[in-house]
Amino acid sequence: MLSLRSRRRDDLTALDALRAATYPYPYPTGWYRIADADSIRPGEIRAITCLGKQFVLWRTRESGEIHLMDAACPHLGANLAGGRVEGDCIECPFHLWQFDGTGRAQRIPYSEQPPERVLTRPYELEDVHGQLFLFHRSEADPGAADQPPPYDVPRIAEVDEGSFVRRGQRNAGRVRMHIIEICENAVDTAHFQALHSQLHLPWTQVRVPGVEIVHRAKWVLDEDQPWMMHFDDDVSLRALGRTLPGGETHVRVSYHGPGSVLTFRFELPGWGELAMVKTFLPIGPLEQQIDFQWYAPRSVPRWLVWWVIGNWVSQFPQDIDIWENKSFQAQPKLCRDDGPVFAMRRWFEQFLPESDAERLPGA
Ligand code: FES
Ligand SMILES: [Fe+2]
Structure with a gap:
């Protein structure tokens, strides 16, 4: 896999300049995590x-x-x-x-x-x-500047009620990508088997031979809350052509705004649910600071939380290698069985300055 980490700095600068020119406005309207208050x-x-x-x-x-x-x-x-x-x-x-x-x-x-x-x-x-969040507007609109934000930073009800506790957090560092890519990830269901079908040891890139992850993924627009979309994935494990018992998880990833705040709910049959919050903060047009926090009931053993979150995190580097090298295809050539890329882009337009929204063509 091509990796930017091995590239020379001047190659990187030239590549990023070319890539950046293909993308829409890099700082869409929304809530952004700025820092951990305790830090x-x-x-x-x-x-x-x-x-x-x-x-x-x-x-x-x-x-x-x-x-x-x-x-x-x-x-x-x-x-x-x-x-x-x-x-x-x-x-x-x-x-x-x-x-x-x-x-x-x-x-x-x-x-x-x-x-x-x-x-x-x-x-x-x-x-x-x-966690400290800032509401950012993508352009100076005199009428909108003093209006309250159209949506709130999501809270995890179980944390407020005291039934979930924080079980960990991770500074995932900087990734040289545009923020729209995390949104396209949700609709591009075809890349899941290509990139995310290999089970790794949690938190590592060490492959577990012979075990395949099977994804059945679906993208859903939230009709009641227009600033939200969801990605539902039924995940199971297969070995020797058979589904492994006890290896099923249902994951719902909810996007609150333009990819800046994502909440994950993992349903673990027989155990209950885990919650994770993942945030993207654009440092520059092609640079995101990524952070995670995760929460669980006290009754879910720490090893299981470690396994589930670690499995998800170990899938992330495959996307990063693609994101850090790719450009934006304003007119992608899709096939019939690709996911609803254009529908997601129309949803994303609400967070862009009007002058820029036309750069995301509808199908
Ligand atoms: S006191 Fe800040 S620039 Fe003069
Ligand atoms: Fe992905």
Whole structure:
């Protein structure tokens, strides 16, 4: 398999420039996971580049609140991420102006009169199960800018009720792909047998010889919640031409928005359900930060959670090798038995700027 990891940097740059030109707008409207709330300590400042913007994420020392703001200082543009936290303010490294979490200047060391108005806009963050999410709009639409987001960050009801507990999380790192690819993955049912039929030892690329994974996958648009689509997969294991008893799992992957937040429900016959949340954050047009968290009832043994989640994760590198080398086919030549690629693209258009949506042709 061709792998970008073995390529020279200048080849990569040239390839990515060609690839990027084929894709639609890279930062569609939706909720995006920015950080794990617990990972940012009081007084910490973090520079975050994503969604075509430069942000600074910081936590106050005294009240412990977390703020996200534009990284460019509204005074003369220094990067606030190079500054420090002073009490409940962030101090710019250039002329030492101090801003509170609302974006007002509270102190200017050489002036008695800081401007009273808000100078830099803070961004609201939503904390869901300890993960911080930002709602991003794909274009400046004066009418829509102050409207509430059209949908919420999904919560796992069992976590809220206390019947599921967090069993793990994984920073899956950066993948050089466009975010629409994770959505196309759900409708391109034909690639499952080609890429995902080989059982691996959980969390590894070590193949288990003689055992095949059989997928029966279906894509479903959510009629009640137009920003959602689902991917249902009945998975079973086969060896020597027979289905292995006890190896069946039903998986529903729900897409909340443009591939930025996916919830997985694994039904394990005889055991109950597991939940996993997978997030994609566009760092650049062809670069995604990917993270997972997973949750289970206390009654499901840890080894089973490890097996199920690890099996799913070990299927992921096969997609990555394809995604990191592919371009977008605006006019794909499909055969009769391909999945509903055009229907998914029409669904995806709702998250794109109007000017760009035409780049996804309907069939
Ligand atoms: S640029 Fe930030 S205080 Fe001047
Ligand atoms: Fe895949």
